[in-house]
């Protein structure tokens with residue numbers, strides 16, 4: 001049982017405060033560990049849900065304070081487009097979260113892709129990996145970068161980051177950052193953290209909301225086939241380090257044992 005991921009199902013008003021508590025617990029643990037919080041985030045609907053959680057007023061308690069000055073934000077996946085392009089995950093995070101951080105509050109340090117390598121997804125992945133190496137120490141001394149938290153989405157086909165079902169990238173075990181030129185979800189050219197890097201994270205939080213996630217969640221949590229999908233592989237590889245933040249519409253009919261709440 002202990003190896004199983006945590007599946008939470010919240011009413012609409014409970015999701016944001018519980019996600020906030022989860023992220024801030026991860027932040028506070030990371031500050032104790034190394035005085036910095038290294039978090040990787042995805043695109044899709046996640047940045048908006050995350051902003052709702054983080055930009056809510058603090059209860060005033062010490063453990064309920066977001067200290068962006070010690071945050072380092074990385075992209076779990078990114079599209080090979082300019083940072084100002086509609087499809088850019090960075091642009092999304094900027095609009096949903098960074099631009100809304102109240103004036104006077106510190107901004108996090110954000111590690112974006114280098115636009116120079118737009119045409120060549122592999123070069124872009126290599127360059128992003130170099131940025132990770134410079135932060136997480138030299139590759140030869142660190143086998144895998146340790147993110148304090150990865151916040152991910154779940155696609156309707158069970159993909160996460162830009163790791164898609166049955167794609168050869170799922171078997172990559174060496175590189176930290178991979179490129180994909182044939183993403184089934186547009187745009188086709190992207191970079192993504194590898195599955196071993198995701199599984200290695202100290203904590204992995206999925207956010208999946210809305211009735212559109214119901215069928216895929218049932219598959220991931222209840223079927224053998226679903227356990228082989230990218231999200232299922234993260235569940236299998238990282239077990240109890242994984243927590244799913246869902247709403248009731250997304251978990252309707254999912255019989256996997258649910259946890260009460262984080263708060």
Ligand SMILES: O=C(O)[C@H](O)[C@@H](O)[C@H](O)[C@H](O)COP(=O)(O)O
Pocket residue numbers: 042043044045046077078079089152153154155156159160161162185207
């Ligand atoms: O850049 C991307 O395409 C995303 O990182 C992707 O992996 C996303 O997280 C899922 O597709 C879920 O997206 P939704 O939350 O919008 O369903």
